[in-house]
Amino acid sequence: MIRVKDFWDYLAGKNFIFFSGVPCSIFKTVLDEAINSEIITYVPAVREDVAMGVSSGAYLAGKKSGILIQNSGLGHIVNTLTSFNLIYKIPVLMFISWRGYMGKDAPEHKIMGRKTISLLSGLDIPHRALSVDFDKDLNWAIGIMEKKHIPVALIVKEGLFK
Amino acid sequence: MTTEDILRSVLAFKVDNAVYLFTNGYISRQAYGIADSAKNFYLIGSMGLVSSLGLGIAMNSKKKVVVLDGDGSILMNMGTMPLIGYIEPNNLIHFILDNFAYHSTGNQPTISENIDFLKMACACGYKKVFRFKKISEFKSALPEIFNACGPVFVHMVIGKNDSSAGPRVGLAPLMLARRIRKTIRSL
Numbered sequence: 340m341i342r343v344k345d346f347w348d349y350l351a352g353k354n355f356i357f358f359s360g361v362p363c364s365i366f367k368t369v370l371d372e373a374i375n376s377e378i379i380t381y382v383p384a385v386r387e388d389v390a391m392g393v394s395s396g397a398y399l400a401g402k403k404s405g406i407l408i409q410n411s412g413l414g415h416i417v418n419t420l421t422s423f424n425l426i427y428k429i430p431v432l433m434f435i436s437w438r439g440y441m442g443k444d445a446p447e448h449k450i451m452g453r454k455t456i457s458l459l460s461g462l463d464i465p466h467r468a469l470s471v472d473f474d475k476d477l478n479w480a481i482g483i484m485e486k487k488h489i490p491v492a493l494i495v496k497e498g499l500f501k
Numbered sequence: 502m503t504t505e506d507i508l509r510s511v512l513a514f515k516v517d518n519a520v521y522l523f524t525n526g527y528i529s530r531q532a533y534g535i536a537d538s539a540k541n542f543y544l545i546g547s548m549g550l551v552s553s554l555g556l557g558i559a560m561n562s563k564k565k566v567v568v569l570d571g572d573g574s575i576l577m578n579m580g581t582m583p584l585i586g587y588i589e590p591n592n593l594i595h596f597i598l599d600n601f602a603y604h605s606t607g608n609q610p611t612i613s614e615n616i617d618f619l620k621m622a623c624a625c626g627y628k629k630v631f632r633f634k635k636i637s638e639f640k641s642a643l644p645e646i647f648n649a650c651g652p653v654f655v656h657m658v659i660g661k662n663d664s665s666a667g668p669r670v671g672l673a674p675l676m677l678a679r680r681i682r683k684t685i686r687s688l
Contacts, residue, residue, distance in 0.1 A: 357560075357561065359557075380560070382556075382557075382560070382584070382588065383584075383587075384553070384584065385580030385581065385583070385584055386578075386580055388549070388550065388553075388578070389553045389578065389580060389581055389584060390553075391550075391553075392550045392551075392552070392553025392554045392556070392557060392581075393553045393554075393556050393557040393560075393584075394557060395550075395554055395557060396553065396554040396555060396556060396557020396558040396559075396560070396561070397557040397558070397560065397561045398557075398682075399542070399554070399557070399558055399678065399681055399682055399685060400557065400558045400560075400561035400562040400682075400685050401561070401562075401682065401685060401686055402561050404557075418546075418547060419547055419550060422545075422546030422547045423544070423546065423547040423550060426546075426674045426675070427674040427675060427677065427678040428674075428675045428678055429678060
């Protein structure tokens, strides 16, 4: 499991200190740490596309930024990705929870649980599951963002964070 | 009063450290046609996004961030208004250019004619709110609008006889993003 303090310290070390999002229980401890942090700014967005907008604005103002959302809200950022971030080349680091993984979840999460990866693939968003070796995954994501200037997704399964 | 009148007035009012964000459709196109500048950022799509983009910029820079939003666009993503009120960026000015219509898709009516945006802005926590129906009154209030401590909300009631399309934005989205980033860094 990943200690949330290590996770945020690593991101802050890479100058990623501006985040927005819509909560997911998978991120509970991650968000608690961010909300109480003096280093990380976390904007509680009203919907996932607003989180993308706010974090994209931060990027335009010269910051490195990201979002944390539940995969059920992935649909809300499809238009934001296709008609904004991907064509204006606005890289935002996206942490997307994976409710419905392997079909073991509440009914409302089962379809998106099956479709999360294929949706991201269909949109040509580079993605991988976040692992306990989170530093390697973050470096991979940040590397692509710096090279291609597009959003990259890290998918977060239940139980990864302490 | 038309969108063109308003954009001409806003862009002619000189402010040292401002950036201007335009929502998609005719607002972007007319602004591009009237006075393109490195301080301008146009959305060519992603309707409803301009207010949250403006918020993200305002939170991370000391520049005056001027958001030129439309009635259809703010209605699509009205949740941004209480978020702006909650965050309280004092450098954000949020204009709604309200022509009661989705103009660029053929002037289909929005539902804005029956909505009191000013009451909403107050309820959402904007610090200063204005409404104008006459361009002369708007022009004389520009110093007050730009000097007010934000977030400022300005409802521009245009009505149904609005100005027509400007040219399509002739710069690639990637170049628009690079340009505004450079402008924000250098202001």
